Structure formats: structure tokens, C-alpha cells
Amino acid sequence: MRFKLSIVTFVFGLVVTSAVGWQVSMAQEEEYILAHEDVFGNLRRPQVGFSHETHVDKLEDGGCGKCHHAPDDKTGQLGYIDGDEQPCMECHGLQKANRIPALREAYHANCTGCHRDQIKSGNLQSGPTTCGGCHRKN
Amino acid sequence: MDVYELVRGPLAWVALIVFVAGCLFRLLSTLLTGKKETTLYPSTSFTDGLRSILHGLVPFGSTYMRRQPLFAVVTIGFHLCVIILPIFLLAHIVLWYESWQVLWWSLPDWLADIMAVWIILACIYFLVRRWAVPEVKKITRTTDVLLPVMILLTFLTGFLAYHQWGPYRPMLILHVLSGEILLIAIPFTKLGHMLFVMFSRAYMGAEFGKVLKAREW
Structure with a gap:
């Protein structure tokens, strides 16, 4: 026994x-707070709450590369490298550098861009597309 | 059907195209279809025209501005803010980037706030003036009330949306919509004075200066 x-x-x-x-x-983590005062200094908009979990669920397989897109060592092409998921600000700084968009522009293009594409293709339950939709003043 | 997507996409296209095409159409039709005046002394004078334009632009240059100093201060501030704020506001710049990947300098948010409040108070001042000042009330028509109200609504909804006071999404959609209505209205209403004031001012200056050898008010 x-x-x-x-x-x-x-x-x-x-x-x-x-x-x-x-x-x-x-x-x-459950929800990341995207503020990046170390990059932006004083924030001009409220910080953004980002749920990694929700995005993993929605994007399923192959969706990781939407955000975790690192340049391939040989070809330089952006793609998903399993195990090498860096935070956005590793490559995207305050100012645009070479062909790498600045952090704010990268966030907006990637986040709202995807949400708007989703809505335009019929998925009305996608994420926020307005300023205050993400930058929620609590 | 997402209402925000509608006002952000197709309606924005419509507003901008009607605005640009409308302004071009009004400018060209005014300049090209004007009749050559059949007088003894034609009044085309570049220098007099330029002088008059500058005279009208300089604060407290014209007699009316000197006689109505409060109105002059309110309206000079209003015009400066109403042109500068929509172009250099961070929120608008972010949207231009989202659509066209163009980016430019933005006003600090505290300054944008002050400018928005100035415009809102100025619109209220103009509307009260339309009712309270007899010589202005006599010549006031519906459009003279409707246009300041539209401008007031646009900047008020924008201000409230930025501060996230009130229901956010409806406020934002109302703001975009009222801005689009204003854009469409500019070529076809009195707001078109932004296109024509230079020409009418230049004409008056040339007429007074070259022909009458006098300064106009």
C-alpha cells in the first residue's frame, strides 16, 4: 500500500x-506590459497590455514568426527560428536603423496591421485597431 | 462590418479625393472663368496685391483688427491652431505612417491640448458673437452657424477621444467622421476662403493701390 x-x-x-x-x-507571462520607458523615455500614451497567451492561441502553428521574425544568418531573410524568440526591442530601437523600422512603428505596423487585415478579411473579433484600443487609460 | 474600418478606409479616401479635386476645381474655375475687367485703368499690380496680403496677415495690421482686439487675438490663434494642429498632431502622424509609411515631427502633447482647447473656445466665441453682436447677427445665415459648429464638434471629439473621456470607440468614429465632413465641405462652402482669401485680398490691394493710389483698410 x-x-x-x-x-x-x-x-x-x-x-x-x-x-x-x-x-x-x-x-x-499571462500578460506583458509593453511600456519600454528605457527606449521611449516619458511615455506619450498609456502603456499597452499584451496577452502572449491569447496570441499563441489565435495564431496556432506557424504564427510565431509574425512577431518573432529574426534575420537568417546566411540569407538575411526574416523568418521564425524556433528557440530564438527575442523580444521586439532587441532589434527595433528608438530610431529607424538601416531597414529596421523604429520600435513604435514596428509595433503599430505589426499589431494594428495584422488586426486590420483580420477585420478586413471578415474576422470581426480580432484585436484592437484604434489608438485607445491598445493604449487603454485605466 | 466594422464602422471604424469604414471611416478609416473608404470614407477617408472619399474625403481626401473630394477635398483635393474640389479645391483644384474651385481654384481653376475661379481663376480661368473670371472675366477681364473692361475698365480704363485695369488694376493688376503684383506689388500692391502682395502688400495687401501681408497687411491682412500681420496681427493688428488692418483697422478692423485694431478696433476689435479681442476678436483679432481669438481669430489669429484659431487660424494658426486649426492649420497647424491637424498636420502636426502625433495621432494623425501615426495614422499617416500606418497608411503611407511617411513620418514627420509632432507637437508635444501638452501644446496640442492647449491648441485644441483654444480652438474649441474660439468656436464658442464665434457662435456667441454671431448672436450677440447686432451687425454680425443681421448678416448671419445658417452656414455661418453650421460651419463653426462642425469645427467645434471635430476638435471637441478629438480632444475627448485623446483623453479617453466618454465612450472611446464611438467618440473616435465621430471625430473621424466630422473631420471627413469638414474636408468635403471646404471646397464647397465659405471654408473655401482658405483658397481664395489671397486672391480677393490681392485684388482689393491692387484696386486701391494702383488705381485709387490709396491704402485699403
């Missing part, structure tokens, strides 16, 4: 530890 219980406890502990470990290793 005790042996069976310890087996069950061990397996249970293993499962829980793996789940927590998986979450931690994926480094995803």
Missing part, C-alpha cells in the same frame, strides 16, 4: 515539476 502511494506521489510530483518547469522555460 505504502509503496503504491509513494509511486503515485512521485509520479504526481514529477508531473507538477515538469509543468512548472515547462512554463518557466518557455518564459511566457
Whole structure:
């Protein structure tokens, strides 16, 4: 009896530890606050709440590259490199550099651009497209 | 059907095209279909025309501005703000980038706020003046009330939307819509004075200066 219980406890502990470990290793939070005062200085609009989880659910497979687009070492083409998901500001700074858009422009183009495309193609439940839709004053 | 997408997309196209084409049409038809005056002393004078335009632009240059100083201050501020604010407002610039990938300098937000409030108060001043000043009331028609009201609505909804006071999406949609109505109205209403004031001012200046050898008010 005790042996069976310890087996069950061990397996249970293993499962829980793996789940927590998986979450931690994926480094995803429930909702990110996109403010970037380190880049923008004083913010001119309220900070944006971004749910990574919602976007992972909506975009399903192959959608990660929509945001996590890194240039390929050889070809320079933008694409998704599994395991190399950097935050946006790693490449996008305050000002435009070479052909890399500035951080604000990159956010707007990527976020509202996608949401507007979604709405135009019929998915009316897509994300916000207005200024205050994302920059919500709470 | 997303209303914001409608006003942001197709209606914006319509407003801009009607505005540009309408202004071109009004300018060309006015300049090209004007009759050559059959008088002994034709009054074309570039220097007199230019002098008159500058005289009208300089604050407190013209006699009316000197006689009505408060009105002069209100309207000079109003005109400066109403031209500068829509072009250099950050929110508008972000939209231009979203559509055309063009970007330019933006006003600081505190200054944009002051300019918007000036315009709103100026519109209220103009409307009250239309009712309270007898010589103005006598010549006031519907358009003279409707246009300041439209301008007031546009800047008020924009101001409220920026501060997110009130229901945000409807406020924003109303703002875009009233702006589009204003754009369409400019070539076909008294707001067209933005196109023509130079010409009428130049004509008056040339007429007074070259022919009558006098300065106009």
C-alpha cells in the first residue's frame, strides 16, 4: 500500500515539476506590459497590455514568426527560428536603423496591421485597431 | 462590418479625393472663368496685391483688427491652431505612417491640448458673437452657424477621444467622421476662403493701390 502511494506521489510530483518547469522555460507571462520607458523615455500614451497567451492561441502553428521574425544568418531573410524568440526591442530601437523600422512603428505596423487585415478579411473579433484600443487609460 | 474600418478606409479616401479635386476645381474655375475687367485703368499690380496680403496677415495690421482686439487675438490663434494642429498632431502622424509609411515631427502633447482647447473656445466665441453682436447677427445665415459648429464638434471629439473621456470607440468614429465632413465641405462652402482669401485680398490691394493710389483698410 505504502509503496503504491509513494509511486503515485512521485509520479504526481514529477508531473507538477515538469509543468512548472515547462512554463518557466518557455518564459511566457499571462500578460506583458509593453511600456519600454528605457527606449521611449516619458511615455506619450498609456502603456499597452499584451496577452502572449491569447496570441499563441489565435495564431496556432506557424504564427510565431509574425512577431518573432529574426534575420537568417546566411540569407538575411526574416523568418521564425524556433528557440530564438527575442523580444521586439532587441532589434527595433528608438530610431529607424538601416531597414529596421523604429520600435513604435514596428509595433503599430505589426499589431494594428495584422488586426486590420483580420477585420478586413471578415474576422470581426480580432484585436484592437484604434489608438485607445491598445493604449487603454485605466 | 466594422464602422471604424469604414471611416478609416473608404470614407477617408472619399474625403481626401473630394477635398483635393474640389479645391483644384474651385481654384481653376475661379481663376480661368473670371472675366477681364473692361475698365480704363485695369488694376493688376503684383506689388500692391502682395502688400495687401501681408497687411491682412500681420496681427493688428488692418483697422478692423485694431478696433476689435479681442476678436483679432481669438481669430489669429484659431487660424494658426486649426492649420497647424491637424498636420502636426502625433495621432494623425501615426495614422499617416500606418497608411503611407511617411513620418514627420509632432507637437508635444501638452501644446496640442492647449491648441485644441483654444480652438474649441474660439468656436464658442464665434457662435456667441454671431448672436450677440447686432451687425454680425443681421448678416448671419445658417452656414455661418453650421460651419463653426462642425469645427467645434471635430476638435471637441478629438480632444475627448485623446483623453479617453466618454465612450472611446464611438467618440473616435465621430471625430473621424466630422473631420471627413469638414474636408468635403471646404471646397464647397465659405471654408473655401482658405483658397481664395489671397486672391480677393490681392485684388482689393491692387484696386486701391494702383488705381485709387490709396491704402485699403
